[in-house]
Amino acid sequence: xxxxxxxxxxxxxxxxxxxxxxxxxxxxxxxxxxxxxxxxxxxxxxxxxxxxxxxxxxxxxxxxxxxxxxxxxxxxxxxxxxxxxxxxxxxxxxxxxxxxxxxxxxxxxxxxxxxxxxxxxxxxxxxxxxxxxxxxxxxxxxxxxxxxx
Amino acid sequence: xxxxxxxxxxxxxxxxxxxxxxxxxxxxxxxxxxxxxxxxxxxxxxxxxxxxxxxxxxxxxxxxxxxxxxxxxxxxxxxxxxxxxxxxxxxxxxxxxxxxxxxxxxxxxxxxxxxxxxxxxxxxxxxxxxxxxxxxxxxxxxxxxxxxx
Numbered sequence: 001x002x003x004x005x006x007x008x009x010x011x012x013x014x015x016x017x018x019x020x021x022x023x024x025x026x027x028x029x030x031x032x033x034x035x036x037x038x039x040x041x042x043x044x045x046x047x048x049x050x051x052x053x054x055x056x057x058x059x060x061x062x063x064x065x066x067x068x069x070x071x072x073x074x075x076x077x078x079x080x081x082x083x084x085x086x087x088x089x090x091x092x093x094x095x096x097x098x099x100x101x102x103x104x105x106x107x108x109x110x111x112x113x114x115x116x117x118x119x120x121x122x123x124x125x126x127x128x129x130x131x132x133x134x135x136x137x138x139x140x141x142x143x144x145x146x147x148x149x
Numbered sequence: 150x151x152x153x154x155x156x157x158x159x160x161x162x163x164x165x166x167x168x169x170x171x172x173x174x175x176x177x178x179x180x181x182x183x184x185x186x187x188x189x190x191x192x193x194x195x196x197x198x199x200x201x202x203x204x205x206x207x208x209x210x211x212x213x214x215x216x217x218x219x220x221x222x223x224x225x226x227x228x229x230x231x232x233x234x235x236x237x238x239x240x241x242x243x244x245x246x247x248x249x250x251x252x253x254x255x256x257x258x259x260x261x262x263x264x265x266x267x268x269x270x271x272x273x274x275x276x277x278x279x280x281x282x283x284x285x286x287x288x289x290x291x292x293x294x295x296x297x298x
Contacts, residue, residue, distance in 0.1 A: 051224070051232055053217035064213050068202035075200070082242070083200055086235035090251060090259035093231070102239060110239035112263050 008045040011094040017119075021131065022144040026062040029070070029142060030096075034119035035126055036108070038078050038101040038134075042066055049095045052087055063097070066141070070099050073137035084112065157194040160243040166268075170280065171293040175211040178219070178291060179245075183268035184275055185257070187227050187250040187283075191215055198244045201236055212246070215290070219248050222286035233261065 010020070010028065018030035018041060026046075032039035044063055049055055055063065071083055080101040087097045100113055108116040122130070135144065159169070159177065167179035167190060175195075181188035193212055198204055204212065220232055229250040236246045249262055257265040271279070284293065 051220060052213075052234065053220040053224075060213055060217060061210060064201075064209055068209060071200060071202040075202075082237075082239050084235070084237045084239070085201065086233070086237065086261075088231075088233045088235065088261060090231050090233070090261075112235075112237060112239075112261050114261050 006047065008047055010043060011092050011096075013092045014041065014043065014094065014096060019127075020145045021135070022138075022142045024066045024069075024141055024143075026059060027066050029138075031127070031131070032098075032119075033121055035122045036117055036120050037106055037113060038074065038130060039113070040070060040074070040099045040134075041096050042070065042099065043094065043096045046095070050089055050093045051095065052097075055095075067097060067099065069138070069141060073134060074099060074101050076137055077133040081109075086112075088114070155196065157196055159192060160241050160245075162241045163190065163192065163243065163245060168276075169294045170284070171287075171291040173215045173218075173290055173292075175208060176215050176246075178287075180276070180280070181247075181268075182270055184271045185266055185269050186255055186262060187223065187229075187279060188262070189219060189223070189248045189283075190245050191219065191248065192243065192245045195244070199238055199242045200244065201246075203244075216246060216248065218287070218290060222283060223248060223250055225286055226282040230258075235261075237263070 014030060018032050021029045021031050027042040027044050030041040030043060032041060044055060044059060046055060046059065052060060074083060078101045081104045082102045084100040084102055085097065102109060163179060167181050170178045170180050176191040176193050179190040179192060181190060193204060193208060195204060195208065201209060223232060227250045230253045231251045233249040233251055234246065251258060
């Protein structure tokens with residue numbers, strides 16, 4: 001008898017494209033490796049879920065709580081012209097919710113970011129500076145990932 | 150002294166691009182006038198709100214309830230390969246949440262739909278058939294808009 005795996009595993013494509021920043025009570029917080037935009041992703045640590053409505057209601061409310069907490073922190077940290085929040089998943093079926101800080105002078109504005117410009121990798125200094133602005137605002141709820149190595 | 154308007158008004162661009170199908174307790178349900186995809190939009194009937202986290206927490210939870218109810222109904226009605234759910238708002242700042250039924254053989258797959266193909270208007274028969282599949286599944290929560298004229 002096969003069983004649904006109970007241990008959460010991040011989809012390989014998300015692992016390849018993103019850095020794990022830390023964990024809220026439900027979601028992993030990822031930073032997309034594209035320095036064009038402050039672009040974060042929440043991934044509920046639940047196996048075999050592709051749509052928000054497939055989560056238990058309690059998990060849905062927790063996802064909303066973490067999403068809105070992240071959105072509020074992104075607004076304080078980066079003063080965006082707009083946030084783009086989206087659960088698409090046409091390419092990576094594992095449920096993940098984009099949270100992207102948009103500015104009127106960014107490279108894709110006013111279009112959505114997907115498929116616009118090739119990703120620009122962060123320098124170590126850029127990434128450190130970016131995270132230093134955001135993570136203190138999330139400190140009460142976020143367990144930071146330990147650096148590898 | 151100017152006051153924030155207390156009566157909700159749908160943004161003119163949404164009024165132009167969409168048809169109002171009905172009202173949930175918080176949101177208006179719109180059908181986007183693009184027959185390439187079953188594409189619906191929820192608009193919370195609150196003035197001067199651009200981001201989900203700006204709603205009162207109670208309204209946020211109600212938006213989630215209406216969004217997940219709609220997503221479940223879209224899944225039953227149209228058997229999508231994926232739903233795309235997104236709050237973007239780069240062009241229309243009034244908070245609105247896209248709910249788009251995606252298929253692997255639709256004109257934009259796997260890209261997001263925005264800015265891909267010029268909208269294809271519905272025929273009256275197509276729109277009637279589409280809504281006849283969806284609205285009975287929402288009947289308990291949705292007050293249908295009366296036809297104009």
